[in-house]
Amino acid sequence: MTVDGETVGRIGPGLVVLVGVGAADSSDDVVALSAKMAALRIFRDTDGKMNRSVVDVAGEVLVVSQFTLLADVRKGRRPSYAGAAAPELAERLVNELKERLDSLGVPVSTGTFGARMQVALTNDGPVTIVIDTDQGKIT
Numbered sequence: 001m002t003v004d005g006e007t008v009g010r011i012g013p014g015l016v017v018l019v020g021v022g023a024a025d026s027s028d029d030v031v032a033l034s035a036k037m038a039a040l041r042i043f044r045d046t047d048g049k050m051n052r053s054v055v056d057v058a059g060e061v062l063v064v065s066q067f068t069l070l071a072d073v074r075k076g077r078r079p080s081y082a083g084a085a086a087p088e089l090a091e092r093l094v095n096e097l098k099e100r101l102d103s104l105g106v107p108v109s110t111g112t113f114g115a116r117m118q119v120a121l122t123n124d125g126p127v128t129i130v131i132d133t134d135q136g137k138i139t
Helices: 026-040 085-102
Strands: 014-019 051-054 058-066 109-112
Touching: 026 085, 026 109, 085 109
Parallel strands: 014 058, 058 109
Antiparallel strands: none
16 A cells, blocks of 8 residues: 555555444444454365454455545435544544454554555455444444
8 A cells, every 4th residue: 555655554465454434433343343354254264165364364454544435325426425434533443443453463554544545455356345333233
C-alpha cells in the first residue's frame, strides 16, 4: 500500500481487510470483529479445504480504513456517507482493531488514516467475505 509513492503498509500471505466504521460502531464491535477475523477458517489445509485461520497459517493482516464501504446508494445517484463514523471515532476504532489483532498474535500493517492510498493485492482464490457487526454481534 502506498501514499504519495511511498510504501506505508505491506504484508506477506494473509488478509487484506477493508474496514468501514459506522457512526454507531464501538469498541465492542472491534472485539467481536477481531476475534472473528483471527479465527475464521478460510485458508486451505493440506486437503485443499478451507479449514485454517490466519493464525494457523502464520498469516498477516493489512488493515485499510475505507469509509466508502458505508456508502448508501438507495436514493439518487450520489452516494451518501451519513452513516459513516466521524473521523475521530473511525481512526480510534481502526487503531483498536490493529491493537486487538496484534494481541491475538496476528501481525498487522496499516495504511495512513484519511490518506488517498493505492492498495495492490494478489487475490489467491475467489474468497471475499463481508463481516458486519450489529451491536457487538457478528452478522
